[in-house]
Amino acid sequence: MLLARTVDVTRRYGDTVALDGVTLDIPEGGVVGMLGPNGAGKSTLINLLVGLRRPTSGTVELFGRDPRDPASRQRIGVTPQETGLPGTLRVHECVAFVAAHHPDPVPPAELLERFGIADLARRQTGGLSGGQRRRLAVALAFVGRPRLVFLDEPTTGLDVQARRALWDAVGDFAKQGGTVVLTSHYLEEIEALADRVVVIGRGRVLADDTVDAIRGMVGIHRVTLTATDLPTLPNVVSVEQSEGRTSLLTPDADQLVRDLVHAGVPFHGLQVQPTTLEEAFLTLTGR
Numbered sequence: 001m002l003l004a005r006t007v008d009v010t011r012r013y014g015d016t017v018a019l020d021g022v023t024l025d026i027p028e029g030g031v032v033g034m035l036g037p038n039g040a041g042k043s044t045l046i047n048l049l050v051g052l053r054r055p056t057s058g059t060v061e062l063f064g065r066d067p068r069d070p071a072s073r074q075r076i077g078v079t080p081q082e083t084g085l086p087g088t089l090r091v092h093e094c095v096a097f098v099a100a101h102h103p104d105p106v107p108p109a110e111l112l113e114r115f116g117i118a119d120l121a122r123r124q125t126g127g128l129s130g131g132q133r134r135r136l137a138v139a140l141a142f143v144g145r146p147r148l149v150f151l152d153e154p155t156t157g158l159d160v161q162a163r164r165a166l167w168d169a170v171g172d173f174a175k176q177g178g179t180v181v182l183t184s185h186y187l188e189e190i191e192a193l194a195d196r197v198v199v200i201g202r203g204r205v206l207a208d209d210t211v212d213a214i215r216g217m218v219g220i221h222r223v224t225l226t227a228t229d230l231p232t233l234p235n236v237v238s239v240e241q242s243e244g245r246t247s248l249l250t251p252d253a254d255q256l257v258r259d260l261v262h263a264g265v266p267f268h269g270l271q272v273q274p275t276t277l278e279e280a281f282l283t284l285t286g287r
C-alpha cells in the first residue's frame, strides 16, 4: 500500500526552485533515506508531504488524501529540523502533552525508555543539552503510534552513543512494520537504517535505489593531472578540461592511476580527491 506520494511536484520560493518535478512513492514498511547536500530540497519535500507547505505545481498525497487534511495527519509523526520545546515543562510532561493529542498514545515512561532518555524524565526541557533535546524531539514523533514517521536530520548534534541508541529505536519501529522517511547528509546514517535511498540534488531526484547500489555510485573519485595526450582509459565516467588540467571521474582511482602509468604517457601534478555526493550524481546522471 502507498502511504504517501508526490507526482511531478515543483516548489518555488520566489526565484528559487527548491523542488523541480519530483515524483516519489512511499510504500508501507521500511525506512526510506533521503540523501543530499545542503539546500538540495529535502526539507521542502518533507514539508510538502506533511502538509506544512503546498506545492507550486504537481500533486502530493498522504494516505491518499491532501496532506493538509487533519485525518491523514493524525497517523504521522514528524521531527522537523528544528524544534522548540517549552523550556519550563519537564520531559515527562512534554511527552504527556503530545500524548494527549492522540487517541492511543504510547505510555510516556515506555516511550522514554525506548529512546534511552528515561533518566531525564523529571528534568525541565530548558535545561537539557542540545543532544538530549534532539532525542526528546525525535521520541515525540513516535508517541501517537504513527504509521509513517518523518525525521529531518534526526541525529544532528548527537554523540556516537546517542546516535546509535536512536538508530536502534528507529530500526525497531521499522521492524515492527512502521514506515520512516528520514533525511541526512551522511550515507553512513542512511546505511545504518534505510533499505532504500533517494538522492536529492538541486531539487531533483538524482537516484532512487538500494543502499548497495548507491554506495557503488558515490565512491566516485576525481583524478586530476596535467598531460598533453591522454589515451582513452577504461572506467572513466567523465572527462573535464580546465585551465590546462584534465579531470577524470572514476569509480576506481587506484586502477586508473595504474592504467595511466601502464599507458606510458607523461603526466605530472597528479591529484586524487573524493567527489561530493552531488557531483558524483550529477556526473552519473549527466544532468
Ligand SMILES: Nc1ncnc2c1ncn2[C@@H]1O[C@H](COP(=O)(O)OP(=O)(O)OP(=O)(O)O)[C@@H](O)[C@H]1O
Residues within 6 Å of the ligand: 013, 016, 017, 018, 036, 037, 038, 039, 040, 041, 042, 043, 044, 045, 081
Ligand atoms: N522558506 C523559504 N524561503 C525561501 N527559500 C527557501 C525557503 N525554504 C527553503 N528555501 C530554499 O529552497 C532550497 C531547498 O531548501 P531545503 O531546506 O529544502 O534544502 P535541504 O535539502 O533540506 O537542505 P539542508 O540539508 O541544508 O537542510 C534552498 O535553496 C533554500 O534556500
